[in-house]
Amino acid sequence: MKKIIFILATILITVTQLSAQAKKFVVDQIVGKVGDRIILKSDISNAIEDARRQGMELPENPNCAFMESELVKKALVLQAEKDSITIDEEEIEAKIDMQIRSFIQNYGSREALEDIAGRSIDQLKEDFKRPFKERELANKMREKILETIKISPIEVKAYFDGIPKDSLPYYESELEIGKIVVYPKPDREVESYAAKELNDIKKQAESGKPFERLASLYSEDKGTEQQGGVLNLNRNDKQWDPAFFQTAFKLKEGQISNVVKSKFGFHIIKVISKNGDDIAVRHILKIPMVTDDEVKESIEKLDSVRSKLIAGTIQFGEAVSKYSEDDDDKFSGGMVLGPDGSSYVTIDQLDKNMIAVIKDMKPGQYSQPLKMKDNNGKDCVAIIYLRNRTNPHVANLKDDYNKISQHALAEKKQNTLTKWFAERINTYYIFLDPSYSGCDDLGPWLKASVKN
Missing domain, CATH: 3.10.50.40 (Chitinase A; domain 3)
Incomplete structure (x- = not known):
């Protein structure tokens, strides 16, 4: 499963490193080729460094794994061009601009970025065009291959039944938490x-x-x-x-x-x-400080909202839309979202004030309005809603169907991609440097390379 997730992630990975800077330290050579698309030694080294910077868990042989990812990407690009898949040049430019702005934010200024990279901003943008275009083409081709892949309940059950009982994942307690936030108006x-x-x-x-x-x-x-x-x-x-x-x-x-x-x-x-x-x-x-009087006024407002929620005269989502003054709540329906974008979070992902409030709450309950600070450090008053709380447990289909189905779907997609490549590898010109001959996972690519 880890390999499946890793391969899918590295196909989609974005540039987060200054490749021009990295190339100063790498003696470049061609270590792979798919058709007329070359893979440089620096491409692999930079990709591994990118993954480390993002905190990804690296496989045992990262050079082999990232070479496989690069080979996959190049093949997808060639097929995308053959299938006349197009990309939006303006969208590519926008993504490059966003990446450059992120670098500037990280390094403090345009001048600092240019000094570190040894390149002007315009040169960096030019450097990024090819990898960004290839990544977009590869992603679109991958989406085309997998667009019809779905997972049925029968397949999810078969996938779950195939996991050895002593290898089933253990899930810590998770919570679904919502909030309605108002900001006291300063005097x-x-x-x-x-x-x-x-x-x-x-x-x-x-x-x-x-x-x-x-x-x-x-x-x-x-x-x-x-x-x-x-x-x-x-x-x-x-x-x-x-x-x-x-x-x-x-x-x-x-x-x-x-x-x-x-x-x-x-x-x-x-x-x-x-x-x-x-x-x-x-x-x-x-940030102007708010007085106790303003906080009290906001508490009274939310206390009225809480009474309506408890009485059932208004639903939580409607109350968020009508009363919450936190812009993020409008997009999440008031729910606190986890790093994966789901509405389930673990307790260590919550604000300490929120942890103290929900400790004794039961699912379906609403807290009393309380004063707290938002993510920007601004004073606010909030109602906390505990929608659901799971107990620590070994994975099972009843409680964890969505998670298990996501894993099952990921495996099915990976198997589809594997089959797709197996049918096409021999149609490409493949070259692999002899230094990769010990990579077991590159078996089909190595065989195709020897034939050529």
Whole structure:
């Protein structure tokens, strides 16, 4: 099963490493070829480093496994071209831009990125075109091969019955938790004080004090304070607060904004650099404190909502849509989502305040409204809903059908891909470097290579 998941993951993996930087340390040579598509030694080395950086569990022989992944990808690309599968060039450009912005965010600035990579931004974008295009073509071809693959309940049961009883997975307790969040509105005097603080900080910046130092000292944006308040924006991004976003794009390089109010609090913004639709800024955030009176008002509002939920006059999803002020809740139906996107989470994935609340709750119950902080450190009041709680247990079909069916479907898809390649490998020109002759998993590819 681990190999199945690994192969599927590496077909879909995205670029997360500066390949230009890595190539400085690798003496390149051609170690594989499918048709006219070559595989370089650096391609394998970089892919392994990418996986390590992402925290993937590597197989025993990563060189063999990643070579198999590269061979699979090249073959899928060739077949995609033969089948006239097309890709959206603008979409590829957008994905490359997103990757570059992620790098800039990680390294602090465009200049730092270019220095580390030894390449300009334009050169990096050019470097990424081929791997991004190949990855997109391979993904589309894979989707085409697997688009009709479904799994039936009979197949799920057969898959489960085939797992040795002493190898069945053990699942820890999991929870389905929802929340309805409202934000107490700060008093106007408190807001005025926060704005005054920012105006004073702005004067310090204009008198010559480094903005990044002031951000580290005073900003309440925990996600950027250690990077001196750096944010990288693109004119096409939709997730930013409109007031903050519009102000940032109106500024000139080096200019500091007046105080801006957003849904997160109050900001001052300084533009570091502009390049077309991309802009790098630093900001300092102040979140106005709320008083007990404002918190009490929000608690009373949610207490009324809780009464309706308990009485059954409103359903949880409807209450989220109508009353929750957390934007993320609108997309998740108010449910806390796990890393895999499912509504089931383990207790270690929850905020400590939430853990204390649900400890004594039973499925179907709603907590009293309580004051807590959201993911951005902003004060809020929330009702917590415990939809379901599972007990620690060995996997079984009744309680874990969805998980088991996902594994069964993944295996069926992998078997379909394996059969598809077995029928086509001999139709490609295959070359594999002799250093891979000891890779058992590459058997069919090695045989095809010897024939050629």
